[in-house]
Amino acid sequence: MATIRKQIIRLLETQECDARMISQCLKIREKEVYEHMPHITRSAAAIKKRLMIIPAECNSCGYQFKDRTKAATPGRCPKCKKERIEPPRFKIR
Numbered sequence: 001m002a003t004i005r006k007q008i009i010r011l012l013e014t015q016e017c018d019a020r021m022i023s024q025c026l027k028i029r030e031k032e033v034y035e036h037m038p039h040i041t042r043s044a045a046a047i048k049k050r051l052m053i054i055p056a057e058c059n060s061c062g063y064q065f066k067d068r069t070k071a072a073t074p075g076r077c078p079k080c081k082k083e084r085i086e087p088p089r090f091k092i093r
């Protein structure tokens with residue numbers, strides 16, 4: 001468990017990733033990535049770093065889900081109602 005979190009942190013320190021990329025790199029399910037995220041926030045703070053979340057964005061109209069703090073990708077756009085949502089991306093700096 002702790003090792004996976006360290007690996008996620010190491011990965012996010014070197015590149016910006018969405019949950020799918022993280023799950024593929026570390027061979028875990030995407031759902032697990034979301035479960036680790038709140039802990040990653042704390043672990044990052046412990047080493048004086050910050051988990052940045054680049055908000056999800058609608059591919060159709062460009063709407064940004066800025067006030068959304070959850071890590072999971074929203075289902076559909078509230079503005080144009082389309083379901084082509086670019087997932088949120090994570091980075092540690």
Ligand SMILES: [Zn+2]
Pocket residue numbers: 058059060061062063077078079080081082
């Ligand atoms: Zn939209």
